[in-house]
Every structure is written in C-alpha cells, then in structure tokens.
Amino acid sequence: MRDSHRAEAERLLARAVEEEVRRSGGSSDAGTLLARGRAALDSMAASAGEEYAAYEQALTEAEAGQQPLSQRFSRETLGAPVLVTAVAAVAAIGADIALGTATGTALGAGAVVAVAGAATTVAKVTAAHWPAAHRRAGALAQPGGVDQLRLQWLTALDVRGIRPFLDQQRMLAASARPAKKASVVPQLRGTDRSAAARRRSVLEQSFGHLPHPGGPFAGRRSQMAQITQWVHAARAATQTLPVVVVLHGDPGSGRTTLAVRAAHDLKDLFRGACVVDLRGDGEQPLPTRDALLHLLNRLGAPREQLLFRERASAEQQVRRLSELYHQYLTGLPVTVVLDDASDPDQVRTLLPERSDSLVLVTARAPLDLPDDIPARVHQLPVEALDAAGAEELLRAAAAPSSPGPYDVRSTEEVRELCGGLPLALRTAGSSLGERSADRLAADLRALGPLDPVERALRLRYTDQPEQARRLLRRLALAGRASLGPAAAAALLATDEKEAQRLLAALSEAGLIDHVRSGRYRLHDAVRRFARNRLMDEEDAADRGAAQERLIRNYAELAGAVIRMVDGKMSTRAGQFGAYGFPSLDAALRWLDDESSFITSALRHAEGVDQQAVLGLLGALCDYCLLRGDLYRLGEISELTQAVDQGLLERSVRWRTGIAARQLGELDKARTTLSSVVGLYREAHHDAGAALALCSLGITLHHQGNLTEAAAKLHEAIALQDSQEQAEDRAWSLHALAAVERDRANPAEALRLLERALALHREGESLHGEAWSQFQLGQVFLRTGDVPAARTALEVALDLYGRTRDGRGEAWALTQLARARLVDGDPAPAVDDLRQALARHRENEDARGEAWTLYYLGQALEESGDRDQAVRELERARTMFSRMRDVYGLACARHHSGRVTRDQLAARTGSLRNSGFARQLLVDARADFARIGVAHGEAWTCLELAMIDAGNSRAPQALELCDEAAALFASYGDERGGDWARFLRCTLLPYASPGGIEVGTVVSQEELSRLMAAGHASRDAKLEDCAEALAVMLERGVRLEDGWQAWQLGLVPNRHAREVMGVAVEAGR
Template sequence: MALTSEQWGVRLRDRRAQLGLSQHQLAERAGISTRSIREIERGRAPSPHSRSLLRLIAALGLEADPTETDEVPGDADLLRVGVLGPLMLRVAGQTAEVGAAKARDLLGLLALQPGLSVGQDEIIDALWEGRPPASCLNLVHTYIARLRRILAPAHEPAQAGQASDGVLRRTRTGYLLHLAQGQSDAAEFTELAARAVADAPDEAFRQSGAGLRLWRGAVLCDASPQVREHPSAVALTRLRMSLVQAYADGALALGRPADALPELQKAADLDPLHEGVHARTMLALAASGQQAAALALFARLRTRLDDQLGVTPGPEVTEAHLRVLRMDLPRPAVTASATSLTPPALLPYDLPYFTGRDEQLTRLDALRPGPGTGICALTGAAGVGKTALAVHWAHRARDHFPDGQLFVDLRGYSPEAAPLRPVEALVRFLLALGVASERIPGTPEAAADLYRTLTAGRRMLVVLDNAVDVDQVRPLLPGGPGCLVLVTSRDRLAGLAVRDGAHRLPVDVFGAEESRLLLVRTLGRARVEAEPEAAAELADACGHLPLALRISAANLDHAPRRALRDQADELCEGDRLGLLSVAGDDESAVRTAFSLSYHALPAPVRRLFRLLALVPGPDIGVAAAAVLTCTASREAARLLEQLSAAHLIREHRRGRYRCHDLLMLYAAERLRLEEPDTAREAASARLYAWLLAAVNRCARLLYPGAQRMPGADDEPGEAPAPLVPLPDLADASAAARWLDVELPGLAAVVHRAAAEGHPAAWQLADGLRGCLWTQKYTVDWLAVGEAALTAARQAGRPLAEAAMHNLLGDAHHQQGRPDSSIAHYEQLLRLAEAADWVDGAATAHNNISIVAQNSGRLRLAAEHLDHAMTLDQRNGLPHGHPSVLVNLGHTLRDLGRLREALDCYRRAEKLLPTMGSQVVQVLNAADLAELHHLLGEPAQTRRRLENLLPLAHEVGYQDLESLTLRLAARVRCDTGDLAGALEAVRAAAVLGEEDGDGTGRTHTRLDLGGVLLAVGRREEAAAAFEEALAAARTSGARNIEARALLGLASVTFPTDRKLATAALELARSSEYRLVENEALTVLARCELEHGKPAGAVEYARQALAAHRETGYRKGQAEALDILGRATAATADADPVPYWSQALAILDALGAPEATALRHRIAGQG
C-alpha cells in the first residue's frame, strides 16, 4: 500500500538523521532543491513529484516500492524509458515487460535517440547484425506493433482540434520514439550534463552529481552487442566519462574529494585503462587522507597498462602520481577576474537562403556545449553543403559560445593551393585570441600548447572547414571543457572518432522537398509553382545535390525568361556535368568539385571508381568490384573502403555501396577518357559471366524443377573470375538471401546487356524467372522480359525468344492479365514445337492450364494438362512432372473431384524432393492439408499444418506464408477457434499489404471476410468481401468473385437471394463445382430465412447430393442441418434423422456447431 505524504516525510527525515546529513547536503546529493526536501519532510507535499522522490530514495539508499510512486501524476509517471543501465520501461506507473529480445533491442535503439527518426536499414542492421532474414521487415512491423500495444497506456488523448500521433511514430524513413520532458533518462542526463557547464562551480558540481546518479550500469547492458555498441550508446558513455571527470574536478576544487570517489570507481570499472579517471581517483584518494591507496592504485594501473598495451602511464597519470608523492593536492579554487580581450568572431557570411537540414541542425543543437571538449565532424561528398551547414549552425549557436568563434578554411581540396598546415592555422587562431605576433612560439608544438592554454576554461566554437585528414585537425583541438569543434571534410575522419571521441554527422544530398524549397527561395514561389513538374525533374537531374541545385538556380535567376522545363530538358539530354557550372567561376562547377576528390586518390582506387560506371544497378558489392578489377575480394574491399572514405561512394548497408547519379556520370566520363575499349569490354564480359554463373547456381537451389532454356544448367568450362569465387550458397535459404540483395542490380544488368545485344540479357532473365513469384514488386518484370525478348529476337535466337515469352506470360499472369498471359504462353508453345523443344511445349501447356483454371475455364485447363502429361511421359517422365500433377490437382479440386485431386497431390509429393523446388513442395503440402480438411480428416489436417508455416517462412516466399496463414485461419474457424482464426488471417493481411494488390491479397480479403462474419462483425466482413469482389472482377478471378458474392449475400439477414443466385450462376458457368455446391447450401439457408421451407428442402437436397458426390464433409453437415430445420418447419417428416447424421459428422470434425445441434435434438425429443 502506498505511503501517505506524512509517512514519507517521517521516513525521509529519519534516514537523513541516521546518515548525519543536513537538508542542504541531501539536496546536493539528490540534485533537488532544499525547499522541496523541507516541504516533503513536513508532510506538506500532497503529491511529491516522482522524479524528486526517486532521487531522494537513491541518495538515501532506501528501497523503493513501485506502489509508492504510482499515484504521482505527470509525464514521467505516464511513461519512463531508461537506457542508462539495463533497459527499463515504466508505463502508467507500472514496470512494463517488453518480452522478446529483438523487441527490447528495438525499443532500446529508439530510446537511445528520442525524438529522432531511426531508419529501417539502421534498425535491421542493429537487430540482425547485418544478416537479416528474408522476412525482416515483417518482423520489424510485428515488434513495432507489440511495442505500440505496450506503450498505449502512455498515449495521452489529443487536445480538442489537435491530432495525437502516439509515442511510437512512423516517419518517412523509419520510426521515432516521441518522449516528453522527464520521460527519458538519457535525455535528462544529457540536459543535466549541459547544465553542468556553469559559471558557478558549486552549481556545476550539483548538476554533474545529479546526472551521474541517473546511471544504473553500462548503457543497455542487457541488449545485444549491436545495440550496446551503437554510436548513440557510445556517445552517452563518453559523455558519462567526461562528466565523471568534471564532477571529480569540481569535488576537488570545492574541497569535497570523498564525494567523487564512488563515481570515479564506477567509471574505472567501466574503463579500467582510462588515465583521466585514474589520475583523478588518485588525487581524490590522497586528498581524502588515503595517500597509500592512491600510490597502490598507480602501481596497479602501471602494471595493467604494461601487460595489456605495452605502454607506460601518460603525462596526466604521471603528474598526478608526482603530486600525490609531494602531497601537492588541489585546494578550493578562487574565481579569477575575466580578461578584457574582445572575443574573436571569425565566422564567414551565412547563406541568406539556407535550406533544410532540420535533422542535422537538431543533432548539432544537442551537442552544445558539453562538459568536455566536443568534436563533431560533418562528412560527405563534394557539393552536399557541409560548409554551408557548419556556418549556418555556427551563426545560430554563437550566443552559446560567449568567449568567441574561430573559423579557418584548411583548404583540404583546393584547386589553387596546397592544404593549410596546422601551424599556419594555429598562428591565425593565436592572433585572433590576442597574442602579439612577436610572442607566438616558433615551433608547432609550442604554438599548440599555447593555443590549448588560452582556450582552456573558455566556451568557444572552433570551425575547421575542408579538412583533408585527421592529422590536419588534431593540433587544432582546444584545451579544457566547454569548447565545441566543428569539422567539415570529404574524408570520413574515422581516426578522429576512434581516438578523439568525435561525433560523426554524415551530410547527404537533399530530399525532394528540400530541393523544391531551395528553388523556391532562390527563384521565387510563383516561378516554381508555375512549373511544379519541371521543378521536380530539374531537382532529379541535379541529383538533389545542393551545389548542382544552386548552380542551376543561379543560371535560371540570371535568365528570368527561361522556363524551368527548358533547363530540366537540357540537363537530361545534354552534357549534364558541363552544364552544371557558373560562367566565370570554375571553382563552383560540379565537375571541378568531383575532380578534386578523384585526383587525390591512388591510381588503383581511381580505376575502380571508373569501372563502377559499368555497373548499372543501384549498388555494388565487394565481389562484383573484385570481378571488375581482376583482384581478390579482400583487395576490392580495401579499394571500396577508400572510395567510401573519400565520399565518392556510400556504404548504405554492410558490404553494399551506392554512387550518386552525378558522380556516376563523372565516373563514366573518366572511363571513356582513361580506359581503353578492350579493357572496358573485358571487364563487362567478366561481370556478366560471373553474375550468370551465380544466378544459375541460385536457380538450381531454389527452383530445381523450373523449366530453363536448353543448356542453361551447364556449368561454365572455366571460372569467369579466377580470383573471385562464386557466392558460397549452402542451401536454398542462402540463395534466396543472395538474390534478395542482388536482384535490383541484376535486372539493371539485363537492360544494359539487352541494349548491347549481349546474350547475358536473355540468359540472366531466364535464370531469374523463378524470382518473379517471390519478388513480385522488386523489379519491373514486364520491362525486363520485353527488353530481353527484343534482344533475343534481334539476335535471331528462337529458343531464347521462347524462354522470354515464358517469363512474360508469368509476369502478365502475376499482374492479373489472363488473356495477355495466355497469348505469351501460346507463343512459347509455337516456338517450342517449331524447335522440337518438348520440355518447352509441356511447360507452355502447363502454364496455360494454370491461367485457365484461375479464370474459370476448368475444362480447357484439364485439356492442356493432359497434353503436358503426355509430353512429359514421352520425354522420360513415366509418372509425370510434379508441377503438372500439382496443377492437375488444383483443377480436379475446383471441379469437385476431391479424392482424385488428393491422389495427384500424393503422387507429386513423392516426386518433388528430387524434381521440384522448395516453393512447389510447400505449395503441395498446403494443398494436401486443405484436401484433408475438406474431406473431413482432422488428424491428417493437423499433422500437415504443424510444420507448414515454418517451412513457408524458411522458403522466404510471402505468398506461401500468406496462403498457409489463410488455410490455418479457415481450419481454426471451422473448429471454433475464432480468436486464433482472426489472428492468422490478420497476419496474412499484413503480408498481403506488403506484397501489393495481387491474387494472394484478394484471397486474404475473402478469408478475412469469412472470419469476421463468423465472429459476428458483419459490417467489417461486408467491407472485406466488397474489396475481394472488386479485385476479383479486375483480375478475372471468377472463383473469388463467386465466393465474394456468397459472402456478401450472407452478411445480411435474411440472406440476400439475388446475390446468392448470381454466385450460383457464375459458379456453374465457370465450372467451379465446389463453389456451386456452396451456393446451393447458402440458397437453402436463404429460403429458410425467408419463410419458404419447401424451397429450402429442395435446395438442401441438391446441396447434400452434390457435397456427397465431392466428399466435402462440412458441406454435408450444413446441408443436413438445414434439411432438418426445413423439414421441421413443414412438419412433413421427422427432422431428427437428418440432424443425427449432421451431428455425427460435426463430432468427427470437432466442429463447435455440434453442441447446439445436440441440444436441438434433445429438445425435439
């Protein structure tokens, strides 16, 4: 039970007296005001603020009962997320359990950066350490949904007239955790650390102590390594270490060394080799009268440094050791008067039309000013606006640096002069700081020492623009806390982050809206809004590169009558790099900016950059780079890393690199100028051959039974690139993962090869055909097929033409165009028969049957399947091809010949392990489970279903996952597990949403409607059936159309006779016997509900006979039940025999309707 305010007052007062603390001392220790403690101890605070209370509990070493704080209102009680230790989550005053480790990691990752968007790529890399499963996006959505449910009680209702987006929000690129003040310990700690940089030493000491007491352990110490070692977690740890040192300095200066020892010990445990922490620990121990302990600590540290690093203690530890020996210990500081020097203000002119960069500006704001010397490196490619961003933010933040702002252009990439030497920059800085020129030291080391001395204890901003490398930057880092260094560079400056704790803030090209805004601010809103499409195309042509956009805008500004459309067309059709320049200012040209970066690279790196122009896809991996350069993968990775460090390419995910469009144009230009034709052609040929060998290997693993062009399965006679082995693909899952990454690039290679008339165009397209069903929307398959078909036709390759018609038939079928699909399959059949390609002809018949079956032409489907079976048997397959057997089973099932269909599936099951793909194996297993369910065999159904979903998930084919979930939903619904059915069909709907508007999504809407109808949610069911009906009519799926009509007929009461009759007529005309029988059952129920029992008897008898003929057991039970009720209504016969037969069936099926029917029979008796 929660304590009252009076009880809290007594408990706190007694504990404080026990420890011998005054109220003032406790206030300093807890980081709250003395007045708050006084009011709480007197029992005058009816609702003490929970944060204050928790701080008092921690400061006094009391045990907190969660029930003692859950009455306190406020944002912190509504929600509190802690990352300064193990992940902690409190929602509405209660500790919340997140559950799954991945969900905890995701929450921790978002909580590390509250209020900032975390991209999906970053989330996936953090959760799966660069090896995500094929369904990683689905899993992320699942974790997000789980977290939203947990966080729901913390979602405050919206104010009147305002929207409320919740705590966990979707952004354009990912997700962000929106936390109010006091809801994040990380944000609170950062705020306290910033406040600790204060003029008054005692106030700074108090704020530092309050911030450090928020820590419960290492950042997210219970999370996975990828999250624990996230840059934001590392930054918090570094800030903690800086604050510990500042806190220790304050304690020593105030004569309170013992207060610093606990925090210093925690920091030493966290980083046993941190010399700054150990130096202060030694001084604090000695100042507390423990000189022997201080000397022993020095001895232990010296041994540890020697054993682990092979070094001796540095100057800071050595000086502290000498001071301990001499007992030259710190004394309380005396405030010195400030100098009268005018603070330097060297910032250059700020852009009048600075645009965008809101996220970067927010991150920079979070850095000002900290307890230590902060360093932030703005890194990015030439022309992205690093300098503009640095100067704009510096002007915006200058008031936070009252001791001055220093700026220097280090000329890292200048066409006219060599990079500025650090000593030259130091001289400029010392002069700006008031040092007379004759007093500037003569050596770089001495100048750097004086610079650090003058900046120590000041709050200054230092902007180091256009740095070439870390060696140019390090001598210019100021001394002491309170300063912030802002560096811009085309280099990644990795060493500055590793050794000096710099925050790296990447600066990329603009987004579409930022580009539009720049044009509006430069050219005027009216001019841009008059041609919005041309403005967007102009921004695309500039690659959204700020430099290119400003050049185009400047040229348009000088030609006010010129249309944006003319400028955009000229850039798209002409020499884009040449046009992106300003007359009389060569330095502002895009080509010049790129050239400076390019020519600064070693020759092998420049050659790889040129060869990247041969890769048409959106990115490139290490293996492809190695193939292009004829080097080993390790060497190629090194070259790519150097290009990435120079920001000529960007590693957008582990081992995958992208190049900006304009940079790719520049690479193509250098390729034409520097690489001989023979070398270019040889590199392209190597790449095509290597990719084709890899694709063929994937196809053999993923689709072993798929029909390929003759000769496609032959292994190459020699390795396409001897130094680069093909991908290590141990199984089908590995092959699927490789294709997931490479597929967009492979599609682009098909287009490039087709334009060149290279055989790789149709060979690659043929190898990728199986991906069409598992990666429907990753690439434009119609465009891929048409390009390869045109190339094959122009080359006079009829078998290649036939194979491309096969691909195009699949593509049209997948997009719901049955007539176009059949036309391409007929072309395949014609060409295959002309070339005596028996396998191709059999494939054509099989594929035509699939389309015919889906569009309601079952007799035609059966005829083509007979032809396919005959050709397969003539071609050495006495038992037929498993794919043909599976499709024959589908056709027989829809015709109502369930036992024959089951026999086909069983025959296919025996052949598939050696002849079929994993996809077809799982599909056949699902078909078998469905047949057992329809035939009333629940034990076999359960056995088949148990392993079905894991198998479908393993294959990585979302349509299969959705199909198995829908089947599970129908089975659960029929056996009374309505909650489980709803969960399964909703999971299928999630997959369907991500998979687009295909047939699978239409099936899902149909099944969702059925489950919603079963649970009594008729309006929602009607909406689902309406969606399914519209989609079915668009795609020509008459089976789904008839079922959707039956669903809509059933959501009303009484049942809609017109809709049910329309469904019956459609099913009969389409030969869908199962749907026809279902329609008879619905019409029987309809007649009964409309008070026409005689009509119900007639329809029910027809339905019963039809269901008995097909073997559909649940349908027999439904018809018998209706027949009994209609007979009872007419009083013509005894209904009990009908109901008894129905009851026997329902009991055998485990159907929930058996209970009600049993009661009805009992009542009749």
C-alpha cells in the same frame, strides 16, 4: 371442367372452408378464404387432374351406352309395328266392306285394329326399356363405376388441392402476425488502417534508399541553415505549396551531397524521400516518364502502374503517370531530390504541387522555372569552399598520420588548384598521408592547366598501381549502380579477396565512394574520367572480354541463388553448387545487394553471349517475382522489348504474366501467358512451353475456369515427362492438385501432392516444397483434419521464411488462421487474419487480400459480429469481381448471401424479406454451375431451400433439397448428402401432396432410414438435429407455426459446409 362439376367442387371447397373457420375458432375470415379458394380452384383441380380425367372418360362412355325411353320410339324402332298395324287396319276395313258390312262399321273395325296394334307396340317397347334401365343403375353402383370415380376425384381434390391450400393460408396467416422487434445496437464502423499502415511503412523505408550521409561535410552549414529556414517558413504559411530549392554549381561542388544531407537532416518533417538522377547535360537525360516511374516506386504507389508500361505515345504515358503522381502525393509531404537537372519543364512536371514537400534540384546553372509555377522557388548557389571550409575538408580527407607541420600557404594553394570544389579537395586531400601539403601543391601544379576535378583525379589515378588503375577504368562498364567485390573480380578476372582490397584502396584514394559495407559507387565526374581512360588505354577486345566475364559470372551467381530457392528447374539446367555462399540467407542477401547493379549491367550487355544474358535475365526475373519487385521487372520487360530478341523476350514476358497474376490482373495474365505459350511452340521449345502452360493453368484456376485449368496442367505434365524436367513437373503437379481440390477430388489432390513433394525434395526446391506443403494443408482443411493441416502449413511457413518469400508467408498465415476457424476458435482467427491481411496489402497481393477478407468475414460471423462480417465479405466480393475470379466471386456471393440472410432474420425474427440475400445465392449458384463446382452449387441449393421454406414455399424448397442431394451424390459427398436428406425431412410435413398427416409419416420413415445409414464423415450436429426433429414429429406439427427448423436451429451451419465428406483413404 364442366359447369356441374365446378359447382360440385365449389360446394366441397365451401364445406372445407366452414370446417377451417370452426377449427380456427373464428380467427379465419370465411369470405376471404372462399374468395381466394375460388380464384385458385383451377390450380387445386390440377392436383387431382388424373382422377378427374378418369371420371370424365368413364362418364362419357356411360352416356354413350345409355338409351332413354324416348329414343326407343324412334322411326327405326316403330317403323315395322306401325306398318303391320296399318296393313291390319286396311285389311279389316276391306274384309268388312267385302262381306257387305256398312262402311261406317267397317271403318270403326279398322280403327279398333289400329288402336289395338299401337297399344301393343307401346306396351312392348316400354316392357323392354325398364329392365335395361334397372340393370344400368345397378352397374353404376358397382366398384369401379362412374360414381365411384367421381368420389375418387372429389377425394383427391380435397386431399391434394383444397387441404394443402388451406394449410398454406394458415401458414401465411401465422407469418403475417406482427413479430416482436428485437433491439438492435448500432455498430460503429471503424476505418480500415491497413492500407495506410502499408503506405507509411513504404515511405519510412524510402529514407533507407537515400545515399549514406557519412564522410566529411565542411563549409556548407550556412546553406543547410538557409534550406531549413525556408522549410520552416513554408510550414508556418497558410497556403499548401511545395518548397523548391535550386542548388546550382559546378560539377564536384557538392550539390548532391548537400541535397542528400538536407534530406537526412529534415527527415522528421517529411514522410518519405527519393533521389532521382536526371543525368544532366553530359549524357542522355533521363526521360520524364522513367523519372515518374522511379518516384512512384520509391514512394509506394500501386505496383500495377509500374509493371504494365503500355506502348502508347510518350506524351500520353507522361500525362497518365503525372496525374497518378500528383494524385498520390496530394497532402503527403515528402523530400524529392532531382539530381543534375537541366530541363525546367521536366522539373515542373516532377513537382508534387498539392503538398508541403521539399524539392531539392541540383543543376550546373540557375534554372529559369516558369513564374506561374505553384511552388515557393529559391535559388541557392553552391560555390567554391572558402579557406576555412577547404582546410576542414582537407584535414578530414587526410590520413591520421599526415607528416610535417601545418602549412597555411600550401593549403591555400591546394584549394586554389582544386578550385575550392569538395570533390577535388577530397580526392587530392586523400594523398596528404603520403605527401606533404607543399608537395601536393607542387604535384597538382605540375599537371598543367586542367579542370580542377580532372587535375585531382589524374593525380590520384597515377598514384595507384596498374591493377587498381585497370579496375577503375573497367568500373565504367558497370553503369551507375553501386557494386561489390563480385563485379570487381569479374572485371579483373581475379578473386573476390583481391578485388575487395583494390576497391578499398580506390576508396581511400577518393576515387570511388563507399556507399555501405562492401558496396561502392563512382561519382559522375569520376565515371567520365574512368571512361575516357578506358577508351584511351584499353582496346575493344579487352573491354568486351571484361564485359563478357561480368555478365557470365553474375549469371552463374544469380542462377545459383535462385536454384537454391527453386531447385533444379529446366531453366537452370546444369547449375549446381552454392558458389561459396555459406547459406541460403547469405545468398539472398547478396542478390538483394546486387539486383540494382545487375539491372544496370544488363543495359550495357551488347555483344555479350546471349545464353549468359538469358540466364542472368531469368534469375533476375525470378528474384523480382520472389521479392515482389515489379518496378524492376517492368524495367527488364521494357529492356527486352527494345532489344527485340525472341528468347529473351519470351522468358521475360512469361515472368511478366506471372507478376500480373500476383497483382490480381487475371485477364491480362491470361492473355500474356497464352501468347507466351504460342511463342514457345512456334520456337519448338517444349520445356518453355510446358512451364508457360503450367503458369497459364494456375491463372485459369484463379479465374475459376477449373476444367480448362486442369486440361492445361495435364498438357504441361505430359510435356515434362523427362527426368531433366522432374522439378518442372513437380510444380505442375502441385498446381493440378489445387485444381482437383476445388473440383471436389481431395483423394486425387493428395495423390498428386505426394508425387510433387517427392520430386521437390529430389530437386532440392525449398520454394516448391513450401507451396506443396501449403496446398497439402488446404486439402487437409477441406477434409476436416485440422492437426495435419496445421503441421503442413507450419512447415510451409518455415520454408517461406527461409526463402524470404513474403507473399508465401502471408498466404500461410491466412490458412493457419483459417485452421483455427475450422477448429472452432474464431476470436484468435480474427486477429490472425487481420495480421495476414496487413501482410497481403504490404505485398500488394490483391488475390491474397481478397481471400483473407473472405475468411475474415466468416470468422467475424462466428464471433457474432454479422454487420462487420457482411462488410468484409462485400469487400471480398468486390475484389473478386474486379479480378474476374469466378470461383472466388461465387464463394463470396454464397457466404455474403448467407450472412445477409441471417442478419436480416436476426432483426426481423423470420426469413421473410430475404430478397437481396436470395439474389446473391441465385447468382452464386449460377456461377458454381457455370464453372462446374458441384460442391458449391449443392450447398447454395440448400441455402436457397432454407429461404424458400421460411417464405412458405415448401414445395420449391423440397425440390431444391432433391437437387442438392443429387449434386452431393455426383461426387460422393456423404456429409452434404446427409444434410440435404435431413432438410427434406423437415419440409415433408409442409410440402407433401397428401397433406400434413401423410407428410409427417413419410418424414419419420425417411428420417429413420437416414439415421440408420451412418458413416465416418457425418456432421455431429446432424445427429442432435435428427433427434430433435424425431421428437417434434412424434408430438405433431402445427401448420400455424410454419416451418420451425430455422427457429429451432435444425439447419446446417457454416462449419458443415467447411468440411467435404468425401473419402480420402485412397489418397493418404
């Protein structure tokens, strides 16, 4: 800008400042405004840059065509006249001298001629200049001339530069006035008791896993009293140390029974209990690592530690698990029974050192524990029963109709032949119903010099018929877990009724222990005896055939149970019928009872048909996922890795990836499932690859990678086009529907769910139908159809209950509570969400917990508790961040930023100082843009626009509204587009280039067009807001008041974003 022009612009600015000071009644400081205006003059001039450029160009052209009077006396102009005048003067002088005139006179005449010529030339040039100058002056005054362009430039500078600048300064001055401080009542922050409640529940359930204390218990009351006394003495002490009682005695002396009885009798003093079979000296001892994993599982430690068993060195794993174990049990008194221990170092590792726990160690001999062990150690021998105790036990074990009189001598001889050991006495005493004490003593004596337990077992073994003896022998093939009639029937190739009868007979003979209804277990000594008899009396072919039948029968039964849940999946092709189960509930109860036995049997499945093993493994893995039993899934994964057979390992690794996703370990799940897809493709197993691709797509969806998730699911569906894979395809379809819902395609989601539901019903998959109904309910919530959503979600909840899917039930409860929130009923929604949150924590479903916290924060906001809402949203944001769930993180950031902004605004009375909230929203927008979620990005733009408008950045806010409108239009969201256009109308008076008057007129025109274009999905609140804005614009807007839409409530609320205004008629 030329100096002259800058001076002219400053004079215009000075006049405008004087006018502003007069308008404000002297409240504005002229010097400050003028100084700020001069500093911002270049930016103001830029707003009129086009007019100034035209003026400058015209001025330059005019100056180029203008010729001043001095330029007319140039050499070019005066050359000819001067030459003519000079020639005439010389000619005059020459002529006069030639005629005889005196030289002086001649020179005078020549001078007169020269002067006359010069005067004539000057007169001619001047006469030619003045008319041209007058013509140029007239042209300047004509329309479109340079002077008019100058006026246009000054007008544009005033309207688009100086006036908006003064309006902005007026708004800044108004916002800088001290606001009335609102009284804020501090909120008391309560503690979160849900995690503690879950821990308490798991510990209480741990007592139910102890062996049942029923049966005769004689001769051990003094030892029980001694243990109780030591525990009470430790509780009275000031130092927190565990009590360690080493119960040492011969096998069969009742060490384990005494320890278990003590755990039951003292349960009121402890929070939980667990029995670990360390497997002593007679067979391969249980590794310390496996013992720690078992303890952590039973006592409720985080399950990701139980699923992912890194293939590091054994020492490193033991160190890591030991640290976790001691940290978890710090200050937590529990009872730990270490059964059949032999290694003092292992016992020390398993001691919960920083708690008032009771550790009952059973061993064959006293354990020499280190002197520096941080515990109160007691050695308690468990010796042979005395005469009174043996007599009591024999009476309890004998049949009620025991013949003959009481025989003291024979009873004492029986005690001596049985070594006073409870196991031998109980086993031998069970025959007193059919023989007298004297005969019993004689029969025992006739067996010769044997071990007392061996003698009693051999006696009762020979008493049984061959079928019962064969069953006892083959029960040694079943491992250490309890078993029922199904296993016995498979081992004998008979029916379950006959197997149940034989089990009951063996239990009455004292050869097997009755655990609970229909379940039996072998004592370690009996198992060794049965194994010896099996090796001696049956050949390898018979043993292998029995093992094969056991695995095959259980594979069919377990597969049938899972098929009743998941339907006709390709993994269980050809399996039909309920195999005698009267109901799904009865089938699931059977699998609950048998799961431990199946795991134990799989450890001894060498040489068995691999297809049967694969079926049994798959069914057991699906059961673990359904029940959330990730400890057992970790065991199975470890077992298959040790076997290193491709098909088995792929099947189990696929389920392990799904379990990792349920725990919220999304990166690990993605890596695992990607590797499984590769393994199935290498094996050219398309059905397995498709199922793994479906699981991978769901994992990518949970990470927020919607585009890639949709691609993987489409790829899976393409591989599942055969009729045999219809049920597999249904699972992929409803997973794809969830992705399309989040990609703002509800019509496509509804279409996919209709197909999925039809296929699930055709495939008889209750579980698949439950998840499809669950997804359907979420789509209806997205479109604002709350009654339909509730119906679908209630159906899903009922189906989850029938399949005993606790994780699914928790998700359904979360979405039902969300339905109440969408329906405008936040108070009950808060209660329901808290209940669902406890269920998710009980299932250790990190993702379910995070999303429930997210909805809980919104419900608390609607209830008016913004402080607690911010805390819950921040917890959700932290969990999403830890899980690497970009979509969840973006949503949590969006609402956390929005509520934080509202929280600060409620305290300060304005939207200023919203920097942290704005940063959260900026991050949320970046996340939404990165994963391609236009719906979230558009609404985040509107929230940012409100913050910018409240901070006197109306032009930036207007630009954000335009960007939001474009994003809403990209996927056809008319509801969101309405709010973007409406907010634009509220901003135009403050951001229009023509100033407040022009902006008000434009705003009124756009508002009238907005209200004229009605549609079905319009938010009811927007119509009320539009009426209020129309009245406000009609009365006039005062810039001193600033952007008033926020204070007047003319902005979208949380519910406006909840419903997506996209047409769904095509999908219904």
